[in-house]
Amino acid sequence: MSEDTPPAEDRTTPVTLELLTLLAAGVADLALDQLRQSADRAQEVLRRSDLRELLTDGVVELRKRGELATRRTGAGAENHLETMARRAAERVAAEGHPRA
Numbered sequence: 001m002s003e004d005t006p007p008a009e010d011r012t013t014p015v016t017l018e019l020l021t022l023l024a025a026g027v028a029d030l031a032l033d034q035l036r037q038s039a040d041r042a043q044e045v046l047r048r049s050d051l052r053e054l055l056t057d058g059v060v061e062l063r064k065r066g067e068l069a070t071r072r073t074g075a076g077a078e079n080h081l082e083t084m085a086r087r088a089a090e091r092v093a094a095e096g097h098p099r100a
Contacts, residue, residue: 048054 045051045054
């Protein structure tokens with residue numbers, strides 16, 4: 001190793017810091033670019049004359065997706081509280097107690 005060459009630790013640290021700085025700047029630039037594009041798209045949507053119909057269609061579509069998702073998971077089959085109430089009523093009826 002010559003006198004002009006810094007130790008290995010000194011050579012990697014500035015490069016690593018420089019690389020991290022450049023990566024952070026790149027990520028920030030990408031995020032800002034995506035934000036600008038999203039803002040431009042939002043402005044285009046707000047300028048539409050059929051915005052009310054577009055929102056209505058979106059709500060209908062989301063509702064349909066929600067129905068499909070609950071059917072797929074079985075969550076929409078029956079309400080848990082209704083099931084518990086029915087079981088309690090059946091238990092009371094089986095015990096012969098008059099209903100309140």
